[in-house]
Amino acid sequence: MKKYKESLKTILDRLHLSIRKNNLKNSKQREFILKAIYEDGGHLSPEDIFAIIKKTYKNTSISSIYRILSFLEKEGFVNSLEVDKTGKRYEIASGLHHDHIICVECGKIEEFCNEEIENLQIEVANSHNSKLVGHDMLLYVVCKDCLKRQK
Template identity: 60%
Template sequence: MSNRLETLDSILERLRISIKKNGLKNSKQREEIISVLYKNRTHLSPEEIAQEIRIKDKSTSISSVYRILNFLEKEKFITTLETDKSGKRYEIAAKEHHDHIICLECGEIKEFVDTSIEEQQIKIATLNGCKLISHDMRLFVVCSKCQKTTQSHQN
């Protein structure tokens, strides 16, 4: 799991500044979504986020969650991970760089960092006369649990 680069309080303070800069009213829901993503330390779907917020605020609508997620992504507070199988999932952006392994069967997402892969990517970019700015590596797999399930159904 990746290390946090920022505290929740620091992220919320930046959010309040961003809200003012964009001429918006303060919204408890924006802060709640950031808090849910920060505290869960995982990749959540909009539905999972809404479900978590409804524990405190029953009136939370899925459409407002989607609207807020779009704002938070545009302002770079959160990042999106497209997993193909289960749609968009979100995580807090204030984390050290990491890559993802995604099971195509169950949708489980694992984070990993491999320095040799990181070095190889820089080397490949340099050999092609380029400077690597960013990358997003997603390995799509069938995890060991799903392989076992598939094998037991075949027997």
């Protein structure tokens, strides 16, 4: 399982504050969705989340999943990643910056951090008399497993 900056309990406590702030009704679905993403530690599609949630929360619908994910992203609980034409994938907004390597064959997503790349991006922004305030890096590859299968 992936290590996060915050515990699931802390994230759920923040969720309850956000729900009150937005004058929303308490909904276990929001909690179930965050828990599913947190515990998976990966990059789940709305359909993946629906399949997980459906096991314990029988009355859920895929449209509810999309609506809740939109809210969770807007409120900073999850980040979305658009890896291909199949749609977004979601991960916990951990606060720890990382970039992604995506296999174009099997769709596997791996996270990486590289200090040298981070420093180069700051240098590029500075060379354009700008201040870097954020970035998303997606590297599209054919992973080692897919390369083996191709041979």
